[in-house]
Amino acid sequence: MRRSQANAQNRSNAEAVGSHDRNGFDIAVALFTAVRQVSDEVLHAHESKVGEISGILGAALGLNAEEVTALIQAASLHDIGKFAIPAKILGKNGPLTPEEIHEIQRHPVNGAQILINAGYGPDDAAVQAAHYHHEKFDGSGYPEGLSGTDIPLAARITAVADVYDALRALRPYKEPISHQTALKIILEGDGRTRPEHFDPDILAALLAQQALVQAVWEAPATATSRLSRRPN
Numbered sequence: 288m289r290r291s292q293a294n295a296q297n298r299s300n301a302e303a304v305g306s307h308d309r310n311g312f313d314i315a316v317a318l319f320t321a322v323r324q325v326s327d328e329v330l331h332a333h334e335s336k337v338g339e340i341s342g343i344l345g346a347a348l349g350l351n352a353e354e355v356t357a358l359i360q361a362a363s364l365h366d367i368g369k370f371a372i373p374a375k376i377l378g379k380n381g382p383l384t385p386e387e388i389h390e391i392q393r394h395p396v397n398g399a400q401i402l403i404n405a406g407y408g409p410d411d412a413a414v415q416a417a418h419y420h421h422e423k424f425d426g427s428g429y430p431e432g433l434s435g436t437d438i439p440l441a442a443r444i445t446a447v448a449d450v451y452d453a454l455r456a457l458r459p460y461k462e463p464i465s466h467q468t469a470l471k472i473i474l475e476g477d478g479r480t481r482p483e484h485f486d487p488d489i490l491a492a493l494l495a496q497q498a499l500v501q502a503v504w505e506a507p508a509t510a511t512s513r514l515s516r517r518p519n
C-alpha cells in the first residue's frame with residue numbers, strides 16, 4: 288500500500304486527474320444526476336456507487352482532495368453514453384446478439400462525445416473516465432485497445448470500481464454476490480475477469496481499503512438506490 292501511495296503521489300503531479308474550475312461544472316453534474324434519477328434508476332445507483340468507490344481508491348493512491356473530488360464526479364458520469372443505447376438492449380434478460388454487443392460497446396465513445404458536447408475538454412477526467420473505462424491494463428479492452436499507463440488514471444480507477452460494483456449488484460441477468468467473492472474474483476480472476484486487466488497499484492489500493500469499500504457499497508440505500516435494487 289505504501290508503494291501504491293508513493294507511486295500515485297509521484298504520478299499525481301504529472302498525470303492530471305482533471306481538477307478544473309470551469310464555470311458551470313457543478314451545475315452540469317447536477318443536471319446529469321437529475322436526468323439519471325428520472326430516466327434510469329439502476330444506472331443512477333450504479334454510477335453513484337462507482338463514483339464513491341473511485342474516490343476511496345483515489346484517496347488511497349495519494350490524490351489530493353481536489354483531485355479526489357474531480358475523480359468522484361468523473362466516475363459518476365462514466366456510463367453517461369448508455370443513454371444512447373435502447374433500453375430494450377440494456378435491460379435485456381438473456382444473451383445479447385453480436386449487433387447488440389456492438390451497440391453497447393459504443394457507449395464509451397458516445398459518453399465522451401456527450402461530455403465534450405456539454406463543454407468538457409478532452410483531457411478532463413470526466414471525458415477520460417467515460418472514454419477509457421473499458422480499456423484493460425493488458426491491452427485487451429475497448430474501444431481503443433490502450434494498455435498500461437497509456438490509459439488515463441481516472442479511467443484505470445473507474446474500471447476497478449466499475450467491476451466491483453457490477454459484480455456485487457443485482458441485475459436483470461445476474462444475482463448479486465458477496466464482498467469477499469467480488470474481491471476474490473477481481474484479485475484472482477474467474478475466467479472472464481483477470482488481475483492483468485487492472486493496474487496493480489489500484490488493486491493494492493482496493494485490497495488495502497476493502498473494508499471501507501464494502502461499508503460504502505453496503506451503506507443504507509437512499510430512496511433512489513433502494514428502488515434501483517429491485518430487479519427489472
Ligand SMILES: [Fe+2]
Pocket residue numbers: 365366394420421
Ligand atoms: Fe461502461
